[in-house]
Amino acid sequence: MTLDATDRAILNRMQDDLPLTNHPYAVIADDLDIAESDLLNRLSRLKDERIITRFGPFFDAAAMGGAFCLCAMAVPIEEFETVLTKVNAHPEVAHNYERTHRLNMWFVLATETPEGIAATAEAIERETGIAVLQFPKLQEFFIGFRVAA
């Protein structure tokens, strides 16, 4: 689908926080100078077309007592699929990407306790015989993605 200027403005605005009021979409629609029904229709369409994958609260596992950690492994190509199966079998593995580097498997662990990170990383090391490097975030610098409006 093609996005018009209004869709793009919506996409940018909806990456910022939605207010906690009875009719939050009406507040945004007002900002964008469109009708609330137009905003809701366009949002539904953006979601149906999977241009927006999800609309809702972003939760921080760390604030719930849990933890996130980016991890990386250098997996020999001939073992890649076998190792992948073992890694992905852990429900704590939230995202996993193959990347162009000697460290070629990058995944995020999300656990309900901080201790869960080390425990899962150790389990993966034991099962695969490959070191799991851990890159927890020390500082976050965030603004977000913007499409040309």
Add this chain to the structure above:
Amino acid sequence: MIDAKDREIIEALQGGLPLVSAPYAQVAKTLGLDEDALLYRLAELKSRGVIRRIAAAPNHYKLGMTSNGMTVWDVDDARITKLGAQIGALPFVTHCYERPRALPDWPYNLFAMVHGSDRDEVEEKRAEIAAILGDACRAKDILYSTRILKKTGLRLKTKG
């Protein structure tokens, strides 16, 4: 920490917020709460940082941003906080973090995710980052993603 009611609220919202005129009222109804009580709980979860924001997650691939590069930089520790904020503010950077180095294999401490319609565009954007970092940057690399191996959202266990 979160209590049992918070957990119910989080579970009810994991799939997303309804796209209707009064979304909180609709969610409150399914939880047997009144709308004000839910709004109060949500404001509380937000003030504690459990909810970071209520927002859309865009699909970069569907927006034509099919090339995704994790740019990594070895930045002078004394200058990383100021420079990291500048890099994070760039419109094409979706995620930007300071992370620990893993020496000797991995000298990089600044990670900035860059999306573009192709690798040339990602490289142009990477050059913009390099220009901002200037002599504070001692080494750099870029890791393109070649395959999504797994992608799931945050899932709470049904019992905590």
